[in-house]
Amino acid sequence: MGRAEAITYSGPTYVAIRSDKHSSSTVSTHAVDFNQLATLNNFKEIMRDEGCLKPVVLISSDGEPDENPRYPKVISHEIHHFVKHDLDAIFIFTNAPGRSAFNRVERRIAPLSRELSGLILPHDSYGSHLDEQGRTKDHDLEKINFQKAGKVLAEVWDNMVIDGHDVVAEYVEPDDSSESFIPDLPSPQ
Template sequence: MPIGLAAANKQAPVLMHMEYRVSLPDHDWMIAARHKLIPSVYAACVIQNGEIGRPEAVTYSGPSYIAIRSGKHSSSTASTHAFDFEKLITLTQFRNVIKDNCGRVKPVIFVSSDGGPDENPRYPKVVAHAIHHFQKHDLDAIFIFTNAPGRSAFNR
Protein backbone atom coordinates (compact mmCIF):
# COMPACT_ATOMS: atom_id res chain seq x y z
CA MET A 1 0.00 0.00 0.00
CA PRO A 2 2.06 2.97 -1.19
CA ILE A 3 1.25 6.25 0.48
CA GLY A 4 2.19 9.47 -1.30
CA LEU A 5 1.93 13.09 -0.40
CA ALA A 6 -1.45 14.67 -0.94
CA ALA A 7 -1.66 17.14 -3.81
CA ALA A 8 -4.30 19.65 -2.74
CA ASN A 9 -7.02 20.22 -5.34
CA LYS A 10 -5.30 17.82 -7.74
CA GLN A 11 -6.58 14.41 -6.62
CA ALA A 12 -9.89 12.72 -7.32
CA PRO A 13 -11.09 9.24 -6.37
CA VAL A 14 -10.56 6.68 -9.12
CA LEU A 15 -11.80 3.10 -9.30
CA MET A 16 -9.64 0.78 -11.40
CA HIS A 17 -9.63 -2.92 -12.19
CA MET A 18 -6.46 -4.66 -13.29
CA GLU A 19 -5.76 -8.30 -13.96
CA TYR A 20 -2.13 -9.31 -13.72
CA ARG A 21 0.03 -11.93 -12.09
CA VAL A 22 1.48 -10.75 -8.79
CA SER A 23 5.26 -10.93 -8.75
CA LEU A 24 6.52 -9.15 -5.66
CA PRO A 25 9.30 -10.00 -3.25
CA ASP A 26 8.33 -11.24 0.21
CA HIS A 27 8.65 -7.74 1.60
CA ASP A 28 9.19 -4.46 -0.08
CA TRP A 29 11.86 -3.14 2.26
CA MET A 30 12.08 0.60 2.18
CA ILE A 31 15.02 2.27 0.52
CA ALA A 32 14.77 5.39 2.68
CA ALA A 33 12.98 3.98 5.71
CA ARG A 34 13.38 7.11 7.82
CA HIS A 35 11.50 9.21 5.27
CA LYS A 36 8.48 6.99 4.65
CA LEU A 37 5.11 6.37 6.20
CA ILE A 38 4.64 2.78 7.38
CA PRO A 39 1.07 1.42 7.14
CA SER A 40 -0.12 -1.53 9.20
CA VAL A 41 -3.39 -2.84 7.77
CA TYR A 42 -5.81 -4.90 9.86
CA ALA A 43 -8.95 -6.47 8.44
CA ALA A 44 -11.51 -8.87 9.86
CA CYS A 45 -12.77 -11.90 7.97
CA VAL A 46 -16.43 -12.43 8.76
CA ILE A 47 -18.07 -15.87 8.73
CA GLN A 48 -21.75 -15.64 7.87
CA ASN A 49 -24.04 -17.00 10.58
CA GLY A 50 -25.30 -20.53 10.03
CA GLU A 51 -22.86 -21.06 7.16
CA ILE A 52 -19.87 -22.58 9.00
CA GLY A 53 -18.22 -25.27 6.87
CA ARG A 54 -18.87 -23.60 3.52
CA PRO A 55 -15.87 -21.76 2.03
CA GLU A 56 -18.21 -19.14 0.55
CA ALA A 57 -19.31 -18.24 4.08
CA VAL A 58 -15.96 -16.57 4.82
CA THR A 59 -16.13 -13.02 3.56
CA TYR A 60 -13.55 -10.27 3.30
CA SER A 61 -16.10 -7.53 3.85
CA GLY A 62 -15.46 -7.09 7.56
CA PRO A 63 -14.16 -3.91 9.15
CA SER A 64 -10.64 -2.69 8.46
CA TYR A 65 -8.22 -0.42 10.28
CA ILE A 66 -4.97 1.16 9.09
CA ALA A 67 -2.37 2.39 11.56
CA ILE A 68 0.17 4.70 9.94
CA ARG A 69 3.54 5.33 11.53
CA SER A 70 6.34 7.66 10.57
CA GLY A 71 9.50 5.81 9.56
CA LYS A 72 11.43 8.75 10.97
CA HIS A 73 9.95 8.56 14.48
CA SER A 74 8.85 4.95 14.95
CA SER A 75 8.80 1.62 13.18
CA SER A 76 6.67 -1.47 12.77
CA THR A 77 7.54 -3.95 15.54
CA ALA A 78 5.91 -6.76 17.47
CA SER A 79 5.15 -4.19 20.18
CA THR A 80 3.42 -1.78 17.80
CA HIS A 81 1.27 -4.63 16.45
CA ALA A 82 0.40 -5.63 20.02
CA PHE A 83 -0.61 -2.01 20.72
CA ASP A 84 -2.71 -2.02 17.53
CA PHE A 85 -4.50 -5.19 18.66
CA GLU A 86 -5.44 -3.51 21.93
CA LYS A 87 -6.73 -0.55 19.91
CA LEU A 88 -8.79 -2.84 17.63
CA ILE A 89 -10.68 -4.34 20.56
CA THR A 90 -11.85 -0.86 21.58
CA LEU A 91 -13.14 0.20 18.15
CA THR A 92 -16.90 0.05 17.65
CA GLN A 93 -16.42 -1.13 14.04
CA PHE A 94 -14.70 -4.30 15.32
CA ARG A 95 -17.05 -4.90 18.28
CA ASN A 96 -19.19 -7.58 16.62
CA VAL A 97 -16.13 -9.37 15.25
CA ILE A 98 -13.87 -9.31 18.33
CA LYS A 99 -16.26 -9.30 21.28
CA ASP A 100 -19.09 -11.56 22.43
CA ASN A 101 -22.54 -10.42 23.63
CA CYS A 102 -21.17 -9.76 27.13
CA GLY A 103 -18.43 -7.43 25.85
CA ARG A 104 -15.55 -9.88 26.41
CA VAL A 105 -12.96 -10.66 23.74
CA LYS A 106 -14.06 -13.85 21.96
CA PRO A 107 -12.16 -16.89 23.28
CA VAL A 108 -10.39 -17.84 20.02
CA ILE A 109 -8.30 -15.41 17.95
CA PHE A 110 -6.83 -16.12 14.50
CA VAL A 111 -4.16 -13.80 13.14
CA SER A 112 -2.94 -14.13 9.56
CA SER A 113 0.17 -12.11 8.77
CA ASP A 114 2.55 -11.69 5.86
CA GLY A 115 5.41 -13.24 7.80
CA GLY A 116 7.55 -10.15 8.29
CA PRO A 117 9.94 -10.13 11.25
CA ASP A 118 7.62 -7.80 13.18
CA GLU A 119 4.69 -10.26 13.12
CA ASN A 120 6.08 -13.73 12.36
CA PRO A 121 5.24 -16.30 15.07
CA ARG A 122 8.79 -17.73 14.85
CA TYR A 123 10.15 -14.69 16.70
CA PRO A 124 10.18 -14.58 20.53
CA LYS A 125 8.79 -11.01 20.81
CA VAL A 126 5.74 -11.96 18.73
CA VAL A 127 5.18 -15.04 20.89
CA ALA A 128 5.62 -12.99 24.09
CA HIS A 129 2.97 -10.50 22.98
CA ALA A 130 0.62 -13.33 21.98
CA ILE A 131 1.04 -14.85 25.45
CA HIS A 132 0.27 -11.45 26.98
CA HIS A 133 -2.96 -11.17 24.92
CA PHE A 134 -3.82 -14.79 25.78
CA GLN A 135 -3.53 -14.13 29.52
CA LYS A 136 -4.96 -10.60 29.60
CA HIS A 137 -8.12 -11.49 27.66
CA ASP A 138 -8.54 -15.02 29.11
CA LEU A 139 -8.43 -16.64 25.66
CA ASP A 140 -8.88 -20.34 24.99
CA ALA A 141 -6.64 -20.26 21.90
CA ILE A 142 -4.68 -17.86 19.74
CA PHE A 143 -3.42 -18.90 16.31
CA ILE A 144 -0.88 -16.83 14.40
CA PHE A 145 -0.07 -18.06 10.93
CA THR A 146 1.72 -16.90 7.80
CA ASN A 147 2.03 -17.87 4.18
CA ALA A 148 4.94 -20.02 3.07
CA PRO A 149 8.18 -18.08 2.46
CA GLY A 150 8.10 -16.23 -0.83
CA ARG A 151 4.30 -16.27 -0.95
CA SER A 152 3.36 -13.21 1.15
CA ALA A 153 2.44 -11.29 -2.02
CA PHE A 154 -0.52 -13.68 -2.31
CA ASN A 155 -1.74 -13.13 1.27
CA ARG A 156 -5.44 -12.35 1.03
Protein backbone atom coordinates (compact mmCIF):
# COMPACT_ATOMS: atom_id res chain seq x y z
CA MET A 1 0.00 0.00 0.00
CA GLY A 2 1.20 3.49 -0.83
CA ARG A 3 4.05 2.37 -3.11
CA ALA A 4 4.02 4.07 -6.52
CA GLU A 5 5.99 1.18 -8.07
CA ALA A 6 3.13 -1.18 -7.21
CA ILE A 7 1.05 0.44 -9.98
CA THR A 8 2.14 -0.75 -13.42
CA TYR A 9 0.95 -1.55 -16.90
CA SER A 10 3.19 -4.61 -16.90
CA GLY A 11 2.16 -8.14 -16.24
CA PRO A 12 1.53 -11.35 -18.11
CA THR A 13 -0.36 -11.14 -21.40
CA TYR A 14 -3.04 -13.55 -22.55
CA VAL A 15 -4.02 -13.84 -26.20
CA ALA A 16 -6.97 -15.96 -27.31
CA ILE A 17 -6.74 -16.47 -31.07
CA ARG A 18 -10.14 -16.98 -32.67
CA SER A 19 -11.41 -16.98 -36.23
CA ASP A 20 -13.71 -13.98 -36.39
CA LYS A 21 -15.56 -15.71 -39.22
CA HIS A 22 -16.23 -18.87 -37.20
CA SER A 23 -16.46 -17.59 -33.61
CA SER A 24 -16.56 -13.86 -33.18
CA SER A 25 -15.69 -11.74 -30.17
CA THR A 26 -18.72 -11.45 -27.91
CA VAL A 27 -19.44 -10.85 -24.25
CA SER A 28 -19.78 -14.63 -23.88
CA THR A 29 -16.33 -15.35 -25.37
CA HIS A 30 -14.88 -12.68 -23.08
CA ALA A 31 -16.49 -14.44 -20.13
CA VAL A 32 -14.91 -17.73 -21.23
CA ASP A 33 -11.53 -15.95 -21.53
CA PHE A 34 -11.91 -14.47 -18.03
CA ASN A 35 -12.56 -17.93 -16.61
CA GLN A 36 -9.52 -19.25 -18.52
CA LEU A 37 -7.33 -16.48 -17.06
CA ALA A 38 -8.45 -17.44 -13.57
CA THR A 39 -7.01 -20.95 -14.11
CA LEU A 40 -3.65 -20.09 -15.72
CA ASN A 41 -0.51 -20.33 -13.57
CA ASN A 42 0.97 -17.22 -15.24
CA PHE A 43 -1.90 -15.16 -13.81
CA LYS A 44 -2.07 -16.80 -10.39
CA GLU A 45 0.00 -14.10 -8.65
CA ILE A 46 -2.06 -11.19 -9.94
CA MET A 47 -5.49 -12.85 -9.86
CA ARG A 48 -5.43 -15.11 -6.81
CA ASP A 49 -4.81 -14.83 -3.12
CA GLU A 50 -4.68 -17.99 -1.00
CA GLY A 51 -6.18 -19.98 -3.88
CA CYS A 52 -9.24 -17.76 -4.34
CA LEU A 53 -9.81 -15.05 -6.89
CA LYS A 54 -8.89 -11.68 -5.40
CA PRO A 55 -12.08 -9.96 -4.17
CA VAL A 56 -11.91 -6.89 -6.46
CA VAL A 57 -11.79 -7.17 -10.25
CA LEU A 58 -11.00 -4.24 -12.55
CA ILE A 59 -11.83 -4.61 -16.23
CA SER A 60 -10.65 -2.08 -18.78
CA SER A 61 -12.83 -2.05 -21.89
CA ASP A 62 -12.83 -0.15 -25.17
CA GLY A 63 -16.59 0.36 -24.83
CA GLU A 64 -17.58 -1.62 -27.92
CA PRO A 65 -20.91 -3.50 -27.71
CA ASP A 66 -19.26 -6.79 -26.71
CA GLU A 67 -17.66 -5.13 -23.67
CA ASN A 68 -19.72 -2.03 -22.92
CA PRO A 69 -20.68 -2.01 -19.24
CA ARG A 70 -24.07 -0.43 -20.00
CA TYR A 71 -25.39 -3.40 -21.97
CA PRO A 72 -27.56 -6.02 -20.23
CA LYS A 73 -25.59 -9.04 -21.53
CA VAL A 74 -22.35 -7.58 -20.17
CA ILE A 75 -24.00 -6.78 -16.85
CA SER A 76 -25.43 -10.34 -16.62
CA HIS A 77 -22.05 -11.96 -17.25
CA GLU A 78 -20.32 -9.72 -14.72
CA ILE A 79 -22.98 -10.44 -12.10
CA HIS A 80 -22.41 -14.14 -12.86
CA HIS A 81 -18.63 -13.67 -12.27
CA PHE A 82 -19.39 -11.68 -9.11
CA VAL A 83 -21.49 -14.50 -7.64
CA LYS A 84 -19.42 -17.43 -8.99
CA HIS A 85 -16.13 -16.08 -7.64
CA ASP A 86 -17.58 -14.56 -4.44
CA LEU A 87 -16.23 -11.11 -5.29
CA ASP A 88 -16.58 -7.92 -3.28
CA ALA A 89 -16.55 -5.59 -6.30
CA ILE A 90 -16.24 -5.48 -10.07
CA PHE A 91 -15.31 -2.22 -11.78
CA ILE A 92 -15.59 -1.95 -15.56
CA PHE A 93 -14.19 1.21 -17.05
CA THR A 94 -13.66 2.61 -20.53
CA ASN A 95 -11.47 5.31 -21.95
CA ALA A 96 -13.10 8.25 -23.65
CA PRO A 97 -13.28 8.03 -27.46
CA GLY A 98 -10.01 9.02 -29.12
CA ARG A 99 -7.96 8.05 -26.08
CA SER A 100 -6.77 4.67 -27.35
CA ALA A 101 -3.17 5.57 -26.45
CA PHE A 102 -4.17 4.92 -22.84
CA ASN A 103 -5.83 1.57 -23.57
CA ARG A 104 -3.79 -1.16 -21.86
CA VAL A 105 -4.70 -3.71 -24.50
CA GLU A 106 -3.50 -1.47 -27.31
CA ARG A 107 -0.20 -1.04 -25.45
CA ARG A 108 0.30 -4.80 -25.92
CA ILE A 109 -0.53 -4.80 -29.63
CA ALA A 110 2.74 -3.11 -30.71
CA PRO A 111 5.16 -5.73 -29.31
CA LEU A 112 2.87 -8.56 -30.44
CA SER A 113 2.63 -7.08 -33.94
CA ARG A 114 6.39 -6.60 -34.14
CA GLU A 115 6.84 -10.38 -33.82
CA LEU A 116 4.71 -10.85 -36.92
CA SER A 117 7.01 -8.82 -39.12
CA GLY A 118 8.06 -11.09 -41.96
CA LEU A 119 5.95 -14.01 -40.73
CA ILE A 120 3.89 -15.66 -43.46
CA LEU A 121 0.92 -17.72 -42.35
CA PRO A 122 -0.21 -19.91 -45.25
CA HIS A 123 -3.95 -19.98 -45.88
CA ASP A 124 -3.84 -23.40 -47.51
CA SER A 125 -1.81 -25.70 -45.24
CA TYR A 126 -4.17 -28.59 -45.94
CA GLY A 127 -5.21 -27.53 -49.45
CA SER A 128 -7.06 -24.56 -50.84
CA HIS A 129 -10.55 -23.93 -49.54
CA LEU A 130 -11.06 -21.09 -52.04
CA ASP A 131 -12.50 -21.12 -55.54
CA GLU A 132 -11.09 -19.16 -58.51
CA GLN A 133 -12.76 -15.92 -57.30
CA GLY A 134 -11.30 -16.27 -53.78
CA ARG A 135 -14.61 -17.31 -52.20
CA THR A 136 -14.83 -20.13 -49.71
CA LYS A 137 -15.91 -23.38 -51.36
CA ASP A 138 -15.08 -25.77 -48.49
CA HIS A 139 -15.98 -24.48 -45.03
CA ASP A 140 -14.54 -27.47 -43.14
CA LEU A 141 -11.20 -27.13 -44.93
CA GLU A 142 -11.28 -23.39 -44.26
CA LYS A 143 -11.62 -24.05 -40.52
CA ILE A 144 -8.69 -26.48 -40.35
CA ASN A 145 -6.52 -24.16 -42.46
CA PHE A 146 -7.31 -21.31 -40.05
CA GLN A 147 -6.63 -23.60 -37.10
CA LYS A 148 -3.15 -24.36 -38.48
CA ALA A 149 -2.40 -20.65 -38.95
CA GLY A 150 -3.83 -19.88 -35.48
CA LYS A 151 -1.64 -22.51 -33.83
CA VAL A 152 1.48 -21.19 -35.58
CA LEU A 153 0.58 -17.68 -34.42
CA ALA A 154 -0.01 -18.96 -30.87
CA GLU A 155 3.40 -20.65 -30.90
CA VAL A 156 5.12 -17.41 -31.98
CA TRP A 157 3.41 -15.32 -29.31
CA ASP A 158 3.62 -18.01 -26.62
CA ASN A 159 7.43 -17.79 -26.81
CA MET A 160 7.43 -14.03 -26.16
CA VAL A 161 8.28 -12.09 -23.03
CA ILE A 162 7.06 -8.48 -22.71
CA ASP A 163 8.51 -6.31 -19.95
CA GLY A 164 9.85 -9.41 -18.22
CA HIS A 165 6.45 -11.16 -18.24
CA ASP A 166 5.38 -14.19 -20.26
CA VAL A 167 2.84 -14.11 -23.03
CA VAL A 168 0.31 -16.93 -22.99
CA ALA A 169 -1.27 -17.44 -26.42
CA GLU A 170 -3.61 -20.16 -27.49
CA TYR A 171 -5.77 -20.96 -30.45
CA VAL A 172 -9.40 -21.34 -29.40
CA GLU A 173 -11.51 -23.75 -31.43
CA PRO A 174 -14.76 -22.34 -32.81
CA ASP A 175 -17.44 -23.30 -30.32
CA ASP A 176 -20.99 -22.04 -30.12
CA SER A 177 -21.54 -23.44 -26.61
CA SER A 178 -20.29 -20.23 -24.96
CA GLU A 179 -22.96 -18.33 -26.90
CA SER A 180 -25.69 -20.56 -25.51
CA PHE A 181 -24.91 -19.47 -21.94
CA ILE A 182 -26.09 -15.96 -21.21
CA PRO A 183 -26.94 -15.58 -17.54
CA ASP A 184 -30.30 -14.07 -16.72
CA LEU A 185 -30.18 -10.52 -15.49
CA PRO A 186 -31.30 -10.71 -11.85
CA SER A 187 -34.11 -8.52 -10.67
CA PRO A 188 -33.09 -5.33 -8.84
CA GLN A 189 -34.30 -6.92 -5.59
